[in-house]
Amino acid sequence: MHIIPLSSQMEKTSWLLVVVVGVVLISLPGGAEGRKSRILDESSYYDLEYSAISCRAHSASITDFGGVGDGKTLNTKAFQEAVNQLSKYASDGGSQLIVPAGQWLTGSFNLTSHFTLFLHKDAVLLASQDINEWAVIDPLPSYGHGRDAAGGRYISLLFGTNLTDIIITGENGTIDGQGEIWWQKFHSKKLKYTRPYLIEIMHSDNIQISDLTLVNSPSWNIHPVYSSNIIVQGITILAPVKSPNTDGINPDSCTNTKIEDNYIVSGDDCVAVKSGWDEYGINYGMPTSQLIIRRLTCISPYSAAIALGSEMSGGIQDVRAEDITAINTESGVRIKTGVGRGGFVKDVYVKGMTLHTMKWVFWMTGNYGQHADTHWDPNALPEIKGINYRDVVAENVSMAARLEGISGDPFTGICISNVTISMAKKAKKYPWTCTDIEGITSGVQPPPCQLLPDQGPEKTEMCSFPTENLAIDNIEMQRCSYRLNY
Secondary structure, rough: EEEOOOOHHHHHOOOOEEEEEEEEEEEOOOOOOOOEEEEEHHEEEEEEEEOOOOOOEEEEHHHHHHHOOEEEEHHEEEEEEEEHHHHHHHOOEEEEEEOOOOOEOOHHHOOOOOOEEEEEEOOEEOOOHHHHHOOOOOOOOOOOOOOOOOEEEEEEOOOEEEOOOEEEOOOOOEEEEOHHHHHHHHOOOOOOOOOOOOEEOOOEEEEEEEEEEOOOOOOOOOOEEEEEEEEEEEEEOOOOOOOOOOOOOOOOOEEEEEEEEEEOOOOOOOOOEOOOOOHHHHHHHEEEEEEEEEEEEEEEEEEEEEEOOOOOOEEEEEEEEEEEEEEHHHHHEEEEEEOOOOOOOEEEEEEEEEEEEEEEEEEEOOOOOOOOOOOOOOOOOOOEEEEEEEEEEEEEEEEEEEEOEOOOEEEEEEEEEEEEEEOOOOOOOOOOOOOEEEEEEEEEEOOOOOOOEEEOOOOOOOOOOOOOOHHHOOOOOEEEEEEOOO
């Protein structure tokens, strides 16, 4: 594929692509004829069109940098060289790197600002299984430690920090983490550092991750952290349901995030909302707030469709989840916290859940352990307040709810309304267990515990769900069209 010149030194081998009202003008190098613009034969065109927060003025293919998509050739240097070269266009309309059909073996590489990584529908990024291809970086400051081991962590496959306007998208192309080797090391306790994620973007603004398939991540799949204005859309995530810690999408100390139209099969929580771990998260003090989760489908037999925590020490506030489908999943929405976490989870709004074959519909845990180290503060109590659920239908459920606050620190302001739960044939004798909580209900079946008194059937819409848009919903996506020449 020939697209634009990547630098003045490359003009002899690359063509300039200009899109003008659907007509492609190609400037050919060398000679009077080559300096004239002409229209190419239609058969040589490849039309590329997608929605994005930004369109790009410059494009290149990984093959322009020596990339080989045979599944065997290591392309780490080719990818990093491509990103480095294309970064020169950041102030000139930005750039995109196209990964064509093929299997592209690579280690970790860093992304850049005003940049799009685009995967063809038949493109597969294969994560290298050579541990030497994965640099070790410091733990996150809001965690203090790695999660698998006390030291650092392996860098993610696609990594970026201090970026603005970064897009990772495609025609449902695939990123394969080849995580089996990492899962084995985890189970055999042979890890010196925490496993890598597939995508991690830190300290960044204006992020889009969309229209991709992610499979077999070594650990978490998508991890935006300390970032803002994030869209994660149209993603399919697949991992064995017993694979360790293969969380789907984990917004972490992020503001103004939209997660919508995603399908996730996972060995852990499909979406896990986080903000730091114990004293490190408390000290860092960056909450996750203004989060939309919409039209999520989840299968996770041992975890939650949506989890808030357990690393929530920087706080979680203003979470809006609607149109959630979970199948054969442990719980619908779970709040995980404990003594020593500090922080808060408040102003959570959930509307429209459809659940099939669940262990619990609602689950709140105030005794979650797993501390970062022995220095956690036993006086750091979390505040759990203003949790709203409405319009829920669930079938084949073992237990309606397990709601366990903290003695002396009850979870308050719980509101549950218009909920119909059909119990499984072998359901627990008591469908609700409640301790150290306060709240109200309306129109809930089976009838809830006494700590959630029924307000009457006429108040089935009493649980709040905000009507005003968050800023992330007001971002207008652009339709980006390119005509590329093979």
